[in-house]
Amino acid sequence: MLDAPIRSVAVVGGGIVGWSAAVALRRRVPALAVTVLASPPTPDALADRLPHTLPSTIGFHDDLGLREEDAVVRAGGAWRLGTLFEGWVDGLPPYVHAYGSYGRPFGTASFHHHWVRAAHAGAVAPFDSHAPAAALARADRVALGADDPLLGDVQPGLVLDVERYRAMLAAFARHLGVDVREGTVAAVRLGGDDGLVERLVLDDGASLEADLYVDASGPRAIVRGAIDQEREDWSTWLRCDRLVTGEGAPEPLSPLDRVTAADGGWRWRSAAPGRTLHGLCYAAAALSDAAATDALAAAGATTVTAPVSFRQGTRHEPWARNCVAVGDAATVIEPLDFTNLHLAQSAIDRIVAMMPGRACHPLELADYNRQASAEVARVRDFVLCHYATARRPGAFWQPPASLPESLERTLRLFAERGRLPFFEEETFARDDWLALLLGQGVLPRRVDPLIDVTAAADSDRAMAAYRAAIAQAVARCPTADDYLATARGRLAR
Structure with a gap:
């Protein structure tokens, strides 16, 4: 019987992550009997509590059959196109990490090599001025599904109304036939021989198997x-x-978040329907809770939650025996690039794609854990890269004495000739890495020789023409407020 297919799944957790898992498993593997133990998420469950997502969330919705109107408009959300980073490197202007392409390849070399050559020669337009999504975000405009081919690869993330979004997922799960249990886990009973989880004892004495x-x-x-x-x-x-x-207080909608480096940490600000969201992520050793709360109030927050603690790190084996951890149960990471919900949804997708037999054979679990660990390590590297390349005074901002080998190799290779290594499980594309590295002033020591077949003057003219085309395309797009109003109007018809 242990080699038989898995027929029943118990999801423990009633936050966004738990309901997402229940919906995905029930929707994509209809033969499964899925039960949710809808325990409320704890305040330190970042993937359940934070409203920002990467563009991958829209793909996750597509796989579930959730329409934009349901997952965003009805649930009180909006779209985001990127983040403006301010103050991470003294003396450099803010830069935008946007979702989509930077530049257009021409000649025999990638676009960024043309930009690097121009930067070595002297004055050059900011790297992000060659990104359609960044230009849209700076202009507070949105172009989703635009006919203009220049804007075709703009990839929006979301800003969620967490409670309304959770309620939408819960209603969808019930509609799909997910069984819902209330309560919390009082004890976990493991089998004596194989160590599998046999059952959960709930706080009311009942069992869940x-x-x-x-x-x-x-x-x-x-x-x-x-x-x-x-x-x-x-x-x-x-x-x-x-x-x-x-x-x-609410502000005009903008698809651009702002992340500002500060003493002892960093602060974010983003517009959402009917309110402005604020946050401060910091080190307790560098900033007191009182100072953090005061800083958030000074930035415009009128209501502030109690500070929460978290410890960054990950499980080497998120899947062990017949239990798989997702969200913060598997990986805790600060929300600098808003990867928290992405990692949870990616894990859920991987569970569906790699569902083992009921025996949960170690070979199958090892492959799941290998892929999950590789993905998490590169997300860690991307977040850490902000700190490794930052240049600010203060003990908090001094770079670590050593870096993970994978990030060290990335930085060494890029610093030499502007090249990036390939990793199998990358969340962030090459242009994401380029936006971060070049935005923070990491200029390769040498220009790639592939660029020599294109004259510098030709590169400059091509880049200027591309910037002009972006500006014209952006000017034709609606503001974020107008776009949301139009989307709401479609629902009212």
């Missing part, structure tokens, strides 16, 4: 943690361990 357990309970990892507590700690590299959030 399944072939597979998906732990979406947050950092405490109630179920997965009963098997082992092995975890890789990232605090040597990533020093932030506290977070405070708040809301302020």
Whole structure:
């Protein structure tokens, strides 16, 4: 019987991550009986609490059959096209990490090599001025599904209304036939011989049994943690361990978030329908909770939540025996690039794609864990790269004494000739890395020789023409407020 297919799944956690897992499993593997133990998420469950997503969330919705009107407009959300980073390198202007392409390839070399040559020669337009999504974001405009081919690869992320979005997922799960149980886990019973999770004892004395357990309970990892507590700690590299959030008066909608480096951490600000979202991520050793709360209030937050602690790191084996951890139960990382929900949804997709037999054979689990670990390591590298290349005074901002080998190799290779290594499980594309590195002033030491077949003057003219074309295309696009109003109008018809 252990070699038979998995027929029942218990999802532990009633936040966004848990409901996302339940909907995906039930929708994409209809033969599964799925039960959710809808325990409310803890305040430190970042993937359940933070409203920002990467563009991959829209693909996740598409796989579930969720329409834009349901997942965004009805749920009180909006779109985001990128983040403006301010103050990360003293003396350099802010830059935008946007979702989509930077430049257009021409000649025999990638676009960024043309830009690097111009930068070595002297004055050059900012790298992000060659990104349609960045130009749209700076202009507070949105172009989703635009006919203009120049804007065709603009990839929006989302700003969610967390409670309304969670309620939408919960309603969808019930519609799909997901069984919902209330309560919390009081004890996890493991089998004596194989160590599999046999059942969960709930706080009311009842039991919950399944072939597979998906732990979406947050950092405490109630179920997965009963098997082992092995975890890789990232605090040597990533020093932030506290977070405070708040809301302020509404502002005109903008698809551009702002992330500002500050003493002891960084602060974000983003517009959402009916409110402005604020947050401050910091190291307790560098900034007190009172100072963090005051800083958020000074930035415009009128309501501020209590600070929460978190410890950055990941599980080497998120899937052990018949339990797989997702979201903060698997990986805790600061929300600098808003990867928290992305990692959870990517794990859910991987569970569906790599569903083992009921025996949960170690060979199958090892391949899942290999892919998950590779993806998480590169997300860690991308977040850490901001700190490794930052140049600001203060102890908090001094780079770590050593870096992970994968990030060290990326930085060494890029610094030499502007090239980037290939990794199998990358969340962020090459242009994302280029936006970060060039935006923070990491200029390759040498120009790639492939650029020599194109004259510098020709490169300059091509880049100027591309910037002009972007400006013309952006001017024809609606503002973020107008676009949302139009989307709401379609629902009212």
